[in-house]
Amino acid sequence: LNNGLLTAEEVISAAIKRYDQDLAPIESVEAFVRQIIGWREYINGMYWFLGPEYKELNGLAAKKELLPLFVDSSKTKMNCVKQVVAQVETRAWTHHIPRLMILSNLALVTGTNPQQFLDWMREQFIDAADWVMVPNIIGMGVHADGGRLMTKPYAAGGAYISRMTQYCKGCEYDPKKRVGDDACPFTTLYWDFLDRHKAQFSKNHRMSQQVNGLTRLSDLPELRVRAKKVLQGLSDGTV
Numbered sequence: 001l002n003n004g005l006l007t008a009e010e011v012i013s014a015a016i017k018r019y020d021q022d023l024a025p026i027e028s029v030e031a032f033v034r035q036i037i038g039w040r041e042y043i044n045g046m047y048w049f050l051g052p053e054y055k056e057l058n059g060l061a062a063k064k065e066l067l068p069l070f071v072d073s074s075k076t077k078m079n080c081v082k083q084v085v086a087q088v089e090t091r092a093w094t095h096h097i098p099r100l101m102i103l104s105n106l107a108l109v110t111g112t113n114p115q116q117f118l119d120w121m122r123e124q125f126i127d128a129a130d131w132v133m134v135p136n137i138i139g140m141g142v143h144a145d146g147g148r149l150m151t152k153p154y155a156a157g158g159a160y161i162s163r164m165t166q167y168c169k170g171c172e173y174d175p176k177k178r179v180g181d182d183a184c185p186f187t188t189l190y191w192d193f194l195d196r197h198k199a200q201f202s203k204n205h206r207m208s209q210q211v212n213g214l215t216r217l218s219d220l221p222e223l224r225v226r227a228k229k230v231l232q233g234l235s236d237g238t239v
């Protein structure tokens with residue numbers, strides 16, 4: 001499909017035929033068809049629709065230089081990031097979910113410049129076709145398009161990563177903590193990210209509940225201090 005030897009219609013018809021012949025369960029066929037039409041074709045169509053300027057967008061004014069851990073996985077103690085970047089170093093590939101939940105999430109909550117992050121993804125990944133990378137990074141990954149592709153940023157803290165992966169068990173940080181020396185950088189930076197952009201996000205009804213959560217944080221001043229330290233440590237390759 002990616003090499004242009006098959007069309008979306010051909011692969012969908014083949015999958016539905018299997019279902020009609022009782023050779024594939026409805027859940028699998030439905031998920032497959034939804035991935036092809038609802039995501040792959042949507043992304044492809046949006047890439048051409050949004051035009052060449054789309055990749056230059058930086059709607060959250062993210063200015064941070066690309067973190068050293070992206071070019072050397074030994075430059076971080078965050079187990080999830082270290083493992084996923086190491087996969088990319090050895091295989092030039094990792095699955096869509098860690099690309100989004102770990103790599104793009106980190107770029108998003110650290111305020112990494114979207115174009116530097118996009119260039120890194122293009123250079124590192126063996127399947128880095130422009131029409132795949134540009135909308136997935138600029139739109140879905142780091143929300144640099146102000147919501148033209150997705151209605152809300154995909155930002156997540158350590159508790160979510162802990163629920164969805166095995167990485168936290170081998171990590172020296174605690175996913176439940178947002179302040180303190182052993183607080184998970186994702187958890188600290190998730191709240192700091194919401195705090196930094198609260199004026200913009202509170203106008204988005206899909207984000208207002210998350211932004212309101214800030215009012216429950218009695219340790220917000222302490223968290224802001226910790227976030228500055230974490231951001232500096234990530235730039236120095238010591239976090």
Ligand code: SF4
Pocket residue numbers: 078079080081157158159161162167168169171172173174175184185186187
């Ligand atoms: S504790 Fe935080 S940094 Fe460590 S693996 Fe879990 S999410 Fe990643």
